[in-house]
Amino acid sequence: MAVAVKKVEDLPDKTGVYILKDRKGNILYIGKSISLRKRVRSYFQPTDNPKIKNMRKHLDHVEYIITDTEREALILESNLIKKYKPPYNIHLKDDKRYPYLKITSEEYPRITITRRITSDGAYFGPFTSAFAAKKMIKFLKSLFKIRDCKRMDGPCLNNQMGLCYSPCTGNISKDEYIRMVRRVELFFQGQYKDILKELEEEMEDAASKLEFEKAATLRDQIISLKEVMGKGQTTFTKGIDKDIITISFDDKAHIMILHVKDGKIIGKNDFTMDSIKEETPRGILSAFIQQYYSTPHQIPEEIITEYAINKRRLLEKWLSNLKGVKVKIRTPIGGSELKLLKAAVKSVQELSEEKTETHKILAELKRQLKLPEHPRRIEGYDISNISGEAPVGSMVTFIDGKPAKGLYRRYKIHTRGPDDYAMLREIIKRRYSKDETKADLIIVDGGRGQLNSALSVLESLNIEIPVIGVAKEDEKIYTPYSMSPIRLPRDSKVLHLIQHVRDEAHRFAIEYHRKIRNKRFKASQLDKIKGIGSKRKMRLLRHFKGIEAIKGASIEELSQVEGINRKLAEKIHKHFHNTQ
Incomplete structure (x- = not known):
């Protein structure tokens, strides 16, 4: 439980976490120290740091929580920063809410995709998109035959297709099933050789017992696994697993992390960190490591950083405790490590430049459309039907000017008759009747009628979101504040972004409409x-x-x-x- 004090002298000279608050009780900053009193006192010393000066103007009181060890303080600090996102802390932005694969903690665990991290089950990822996560689940089901159904009420289609051992029917013992689940975990740890050895031993045992069907299944699993092991990924250096982290700056910090397992680059992720003014690369990288690995990520045995970092020994102890073996954080040691790091630096610089260009386009979009906020999240809507037949709707989402396909939604429309306006109202109402993240801008495919339909729904829900309509024929942009549509130059990058959102919503709606129509045709022929x-x-x-x-x-x-x-x-x- 946090204790509040007004004077620095009232703080204990003990290890713990301190929480700086303003007069209204809003959290300004969260930190940890082996001496709470000394650390907080340092904020009141003469300084040229504008960030500290500005924070001091709002500081009213301090709350603190004592911990037994510095490592406990580190964990608590990390959890509190993630929960409250104080304005003066460096914090990791994860607007994409990357998808993870989850192995549930049920009696017979199942594998599923989630974007929410809780304390139950084991998590693997993150994946760059829902498509990549689904593709991985499809592969793992074919390889290990782990269930993904919510109910265990008899054999299902997955069992008939050879994608599940069907523990609900007693086809596999609990011990055997748990062994398969453990192999999924080994797979994500890159322990392919260990899995391969187990599979080969089981295949030989099954063959010796004349269990040829089981032996054939194990043989297919071995072939699939060898294909994964043999894929031509970029070779680094053989040996222990590594994460390589590099950084680039503009008004934010752009972090790129390369994942290396068994001497091969198996993936990369990029992140953005805010509130970096007056912060050093050492401090930013330290904050990134603390926040990134406090969520369920696979922790490597070595983390190689572009710069030496703050709190290195403490972070090493914390990570070693989480992983169960010693984890080392260091800068690169010549040769191939430097070569790969340079390549990563180049990639993150290009990423930074790309994001800067996107930021300029979004800033211009805000200016052209007189938007109240920077349009980081844009949603596009469209409907598709033929004379009211098989009507469907689509919602696509763009984050920072890029499609976020994991956030796309499609709708079967219940509105009867060929009424495009009513259909559009239905899907927007269904979208915003839920308490979810709201868009900074909505784009609807159509003119003044579609625009007014969308606005009427949002008004009925008491939601204020800027909306524009884009007509295909002449690319006129309709806004609620002007009777005359806006015309942007054909080579305008702002117009190209608007068109991309509009066309993507149209494509997604048409694709779903065709799928529904074909399904109905096929069904009707046999029915x-x-x-x-x-x-x-x-x-x-x-x-x-x-x-x-x-x-x-x-x-x-x-x-x-x-x-x-x-x-x-x-x-x-x-x-x-x-x-x-």
């Missing part, structure tokens, strides 16, 4: 045949890979499908050949 229920329909489509192949199949070929006898096969064949 007309008496005796074909949902299970038989699924078996037919899975067996023949599509409706066209079913149409062209002979009676004998149709009879080979599970659940389709000759009489029913003749009926299916007759249906398609009589209706063509």
Whole structure:
């Protein structure tokens, strides 16, 4: 529990965390020290640091929490900074809310994708997009056959497709299943050779017991794993796992982290850190390490940084305790490490330049459209239907001028009739009836009518968000504050960004509409045949890979499908050949 004091002399000369607050109780800064009294007193010494000077103007009182060790203080400081994001602390911006893979803590754990980190289960990532996370889950399911269903109520489609061992049916013992889950964890630690050894031993054992089906499954897993091990990723140096961290500056700090496992670069992530004025690279990198690894990331045995960092020994102790083995933080030692670091520095500089250019475009967008806030988050909306048939809606999200595909949403529209305005109102209402992060700007595909429809919904929900409409024919931009549309030059980068959002929303809506329409067509063709229920329909489509192949199949070929006898096969064949 935090204790509040007004005078520095009332602070204890003990280890802990201090919280600087203003008169209203708002947190200004959070820090830790082995001597709370000495550290807080330093803020009142003569200084040329404008950040400290400005903070002192608002400082009213101090709260503190005593800890037993400096390491405990470090952990508490990190958690409090992440929770409250004080304005005078350096803090890691993670607006993208990267997706993670989660292994749940259930009796028979399942694998799923999440963007929220809680205390239950094991987390792996982050992944750069939901697509990358889904692709990884698909691979892991094919390799380790871990369940991803919420309920355990009998064999499901995954089991029939060979993607799950189906512990709900007793096909695998609990010990065997947990062993598969452990292999997923080893996979993310880059321990491919350990998994491979286990699989080969099991395959030989299964073959010796004449369990040929099991041996064949294990053989396929071994082949898949060897393909992963053999992929041509950039070679670094053999040995222990490393993270390489470099930094670049403009008005913010841009951090790039390269992940190296078993001598190969297996991924990279980039982040932004705010409130860096008057801060040194050493301090920024130290804050990054503290905040980044306090969330569920894989901790390497070595962290190589471009600059020597503050609190190195303390951070090493903390990370070593989290990982269970010794973790070292150091600067590069010549040769290949320097070469790779230079490449990373070049990449992060290019990233910084790209973000600076994007910032200029967004600043100009704000000026042109008279927006109240910098439009970091832009949402685009569109609908797609043919005379009201199979109507769907789309929402795309751009963060800092780039598509954030993990935040895209699509909607089946319930509004009846070909009323585009009503359909647009429906999807925006559904989006903003939920308490989620709001956009800085909404772009709707259309003119004044679509604009007014969107504004009416937001007004009914008592939400204020700038909205514009963009007409395709002449690229006029409609705003609520002017009866005359805005015309931007054809080569305007601001116009190109607006068009990108609008076109992406249109593409996403059309894609979903086609999917729904095709699905309905396929379903209707088989639903007309008496005796074909949902299970038989699924078996037919899975067996023949599509409706066209079913149409062209002979009676004998149709009879080979599970659940389709000759009489029913003749009926299916007759249906398609009589209706063509």
